[in-house]
Amino acid sequence: MNTVWTMTTGSGTWNPLLWLLAFAVALIVSLFIRSKGRKDYKVDSGQDMPFISGNDEPKNGGGHIPASNMYWGFLESMKGYYKRVVPLHTGVVTDYLIWFVGVMALTLVIGLMA
Amino acid sequence: MRHLPALLVATPLFAAFFMPLIGRAGQTARSLWVLLASVATSTVGLLLAWKVFTTGTVLYVFGAAAAGQALPMDSGGIPIRIIFEVDALSALMVVIASLSSLAVTLYSLVADSKSSGQDGFYSMLFLLVAGIFGMVSTGDLFNFFVFLEITSLSGAALVAFRIDKGVAVEAGLKYALLSTVGALSILIAIGILFGQYNALNIATLAARLQFTMLDKVALALLIVPLAMKCGAVPMHFWTPDAYSTAPSSITALLVVSSQASLYGLFRILFSLYGDVLQFSWLTFGWFLIILGVLSMFVGVTMAILQKDVKRLMAYHAVSQTGYMLLGVGVGLAVLGNREALDAYGRTAMAGGLFHILNHAMYKGLLFLTAGAIFYRTGTRNLNKLGGLGHTMPWTMVFFMIGALAIAGIPPFNGFASKLLIYESVFRFNPFLSIIAMIVSILTLASFVKVFHSMFMGAPKAEYAEAREVPKSMLIGMGFLAVIVVVTGLMPRPFIDHMITPAVNALVDRSDYIVAILGGK
Amino acid sequence: MIRLLWAFPFITVAILAVIGIDAMLFKRNLIKILMGLGLLEAAVNLFLVATGYRQSGIAPIFTNAPDAPQMVLPTVQALTLTSIVIGVATLAMMLSFTMIIYKKYGTVDSQQIRKLKG
Numbered sequence: 001m002n003t004v005w006t007m008t009t010g011s012g013t014w015n016p017l018l019w020l021l022a023f024a025v026a027l028i029v030s031l032f033i034r035s036k037g038r039k040d041y042k043v044d045s046g047q048d049m050p051f052i053s054g055n056d057e058p059k060n061g062g063g064h065i066p067a068s069n070m071y072w073g074f075l076e077s078m079k080g081y082y083k084r085v086v087p088l089h090t091g092v093v094t095d096y097l098i099w100f101v102g103v104m105a106l107t108l109v110i111g112l113m114a
Numbered sequence: 115m116r117h118l119p120a121l122l123v124a125t126p127l128f129a130a131f132f133m134p135l136i137g138r139a140g141q142t143a144r145s146l147w148v149l150l151a152s153v154a155t156s157t158v159g160l161l162l163a164w165k166v167f168t169t170g171t172v173l174y175v176f177g178a179a180a181a182g183q184a185l186p187m188d189s190g191g192i193p194i195r196i197i198f199e200v201d202a203l204s205a206l207m208v209v210i211a212s213l214s215s216l217a218v219t220l221y222s223l224v225a226d227s228k229s230s231g232q233d234g235f236y237s238m239l240f241l242l243v244a245g246i247f248g249m250v251s252t253g254d255l256f257n258f259f260v261f262l263e264i265t266s267l268s269g270a271a272l273v274a275f276r277i278d279k280g281v282a283v284e285a286g287l288k289y290a291l292l293s294t295v296g297a298l299s300i301l302i303a304i305g306i307l308f309g310q311y312n313a314l315n316i317a318t319l320a321a322r323l324q325f326t327m328l329d330k331v332a333l334a335l336l337i338v339p340l341a342m343k344c345g346a347v348p349m350h351f352w353t354p355d356a357y358s359t360a361p362s363s364i365t366a367l368l369v370v371s372s373q374a375s376l377y378g379l380f381r382i383l384f385s386l387y388g389d390v391l392q393f394s395w396l397t398f399g400w401f402l403i404i405l406g407v408l409s410m411f412v413g414v415t416m417a418i419l420q421k422d423v424k425r426l427m428a429y430h431a432v433s434q435t436g437y438m439l440l441g442v443g444v445g446l447a448v449l450g451n452r453e454a455l456d457a458y459g460r461t462a463m464a465g466g467l468f469h470i471l472n473h474a475m476y477k478g479l480l481f482l483t484a485g486a487i488f489y490r491t492g493t494r495n496l497n498k499l500g501g502l503g504h505t506m507p508w509t510m511v512f513f514m515i516g517a518l519a520i521a522g523i524p525p526f527n528g529f530a531s532k533l534l535i536y537e538s539v540f541r542f543n544p545f546l547s548i549i550a551m552i553v554s555i556l557t558l559a560s561f562v563k564v565f566h567s568m569f570m571g572a573p574k575a576e577y578a579e580a581r582e583v584p585k586s587m588l589i590g591m592g593f594l595a596v597i598v599v600v601t602g603l604m605p606r607p608f609i610d611h612m613i614t615p616a617v618n619a620l621v622d623r624s625d626y627i628v629a630i631l632g633g634k
Numbered sequence: 635m636i637r638l639l640w641a642f643p644f645i646t647v648a649i650l651a652v653i654g655i656d657a658m659l660f661k662r663n664l665i666k667i668l669m670g671l672g673l674l675e676a677a678v679n680l681f682l683v684a685t686g687y688r689q690s691g692i693a694p695i696f697t698n699a700p701d702a703p704q705m706v707l708p709t710v711q712a713l714t715l716t717s718i719v720i721g722v723a724t725l726a727m728m729l730s731f732t733m734i735i736y737k738k739y740g741t742v743d744s745q746q747i748r749k750l751k752g
Contacts (some may be wrong), residue, residue, distance in 0.1 A: 080366075
């Protein structure tokens with residue numbers, strides 16, 4: 001079991017089977033807790049629907065957060081970084097070539113000094 | 115069996131050149147020919163890799179009396195023909211390319227079945243496959259250049275295939291222009307090296323190389339274009355453009371061709387220049403590490419703000435390439451330090467090389483799922499998609515497997531290779547490992563965003579008729595998903611039999627030279 | 635001065651390459667960028683052939699070869715032929731891309747062909 005299933009890095013080991021075992025134990029515990037719930041609820045009534053602080057569920061996917069708004073907090077806090085990096089991705093092919101030649105020049109300097 | 119390396123390149127070339135002829139007999143004939151050729155190519159690749167992993171480096175000399183005879187008897191000990199030298203690292207790349215090309219072909223038999231110009235499409239797909247196989251198995255520097263150009267040209271033509279109101283052609287032009295300039299730089303370097311040492315064979319050059327000023331110039335001219343071709347920041351700008359506008363199956367194959375350029379980079383740095391760089395291992399190691407860290411961070415931060423799902427995945431491809439550069443860069447930096455190399459250098463390189471295999475598998479899977487969504491809904495805009503989990507459950511499961519694998523969540527294969535990289539890079543320099551972990555978390559964040567936008571939520575009215583994709587596409591995706599899961603649950607056999615021989619092939623550089631030039 | 639005549643092809647290579655790279659990096663018209671690429675390819679081919687030249691060498695053909703101390707190197711000539719063919723294919727493909735871009739976008743100004751950005 002050990003030689004096939006255990007992966008040794010330089011400073012530790014990783015055994016996926018033990019992870020699966022732990023996952024199975026956690027799954028059994030959570031299913032056990034779930035089974036202690038009540039089964040006498042009325043299907044498709046107010047007891048079954050998602051609770052949005054008493055409001056109605058928006059129709060036709062209205063409550064779905066669009067992708068561009070999902071990580072607003074992260075994007076807002078990194079605005080200084082993005083203000084500098086995003087304009088560099090201009091989309092003009094000559095800029096791509098200038099970057100390539102620039103890195104080539106830098107590497108030539110490093111290579112000739114090494 | 116003796117001619118396997120030649121068949122590796124000959125089979126896809128034969129299939130490519132006969133494609134238009136057989137295509138005249140109808141769509142079914144063409145699909146059968148594509149399927150047959152793809153299965154044959156992958157079988158040849160896997161047989162060759164199995165032969166290399168069990169018996170050692172395989173040599174094939176084109177045009178010699180005996181296939182393994184590298185030194186003709188009347189040449190005075192100089193190998194004079196084009197030689198394919200398939201050692202353990204080449205065999206690893208051949209395995210990756212075989213598995214990917216089989217999955218991609220199964221997928222595109224259905225996904226591209228309604229588009230026109232399929233003769234040209236499949237011809238160029240097989241030319242791309244032939245170019246990738248040639249790039250990773252050749253032992254001759256000019257032959258590497260020729261296969262690199264074949265790969266770039268067919269890749270660019272395939273990127274521009276669906277003209278798509280000109281956007282795809284713009285991306286194809288950018289890819290072709292950058293690739294051609296890079297390949298011309300490589301050709302100048304080959305000319306410089308040939309002019310000095312009168313040899314084109316990598317092993318012969320490695321034996322004859324002294325580190326003159328011209329050799330340093332040639333080294334810079336060789337590694338920068340190859341780093342550009344794999345999408346290292348700051349030369350990565352073509353990657354999101356080309357990957358997002360290409361047909362999805364082609365994007366999965368373009369990822370493999372970027373890994374083949376990464377293979378070329380490692381071959382140049384370790385096997386060709388390995389011995390002469392003795393006092394500069396640290397410098398070039400840090401060069402790779404800085405490229406890797408920049409790629410990781412810029413790739414993932416640009417990915418979080420994308421609206422186009424394939425452009426987002428392309429930025430993630432840039433980011434994951436940074437992991438490979440980081441792992442192998444740490445290995446290169448400690449190559450001179452014997453204890454550090456045995457303690458964590460080899461593990462870092464094993465992590466980097468294992469990540470190449472894992473990345474090709476899960477990134478291919480992710481691009482194929484994005485293509486499946488595009489096939490059914492006709493859009494790649496994340497702001498417009500939603501609620502597809504109800505009607506496309508299999509695609510959702512495959513996407514989940516790919517997304518958890520790329521984020522490095524156990525028990526999938528991304529975790530195994532990232533753990534190797536984290537632990538070994540930590541012992542080299544803790545900050546690099548911390549940056550790698552932060553990038554992993556941001557990767558998970560952006561894929562949670564994609565999963566929520568595409569699959570979660572109530573079903574939308576405009577996608578009501580989006581059923582599950584046809585079986586052939588599911589089989590292609592399932593093939594890669596099975597490999598992702600199996601490699602994650604049992605990493606040890608893959609590491610012991612495929613990755614560790616590849617690491618030894620890079621670190622013990624003399625084996626490459628001895629295989630051709632004889633004993634030392 | 636005559637002894638330094640060997641450097642003349644390589645100086646030409648450098649001048650051609652610099653003009654080609656300048657055209658590719660700083661011109662706005664796509665056709666001029668491709669012309670710069672053609673110049674760069676010509677420079678690389680000239681470099682390869684010039685590498686093989688040997689002073690007072692003859693063509694590398696054994697049949698009826700005149701008496702001469704040495705032949706020029708044939709390998710680089712093979713490399714150059716391959717490179718010329720690759721260059722022809724690449725330029726043809728990129729010119730056809732430019733034609734399609736002009737038909738769809740209406741312009742060949744590289745600063746305006748940037749629908750893929752960010």
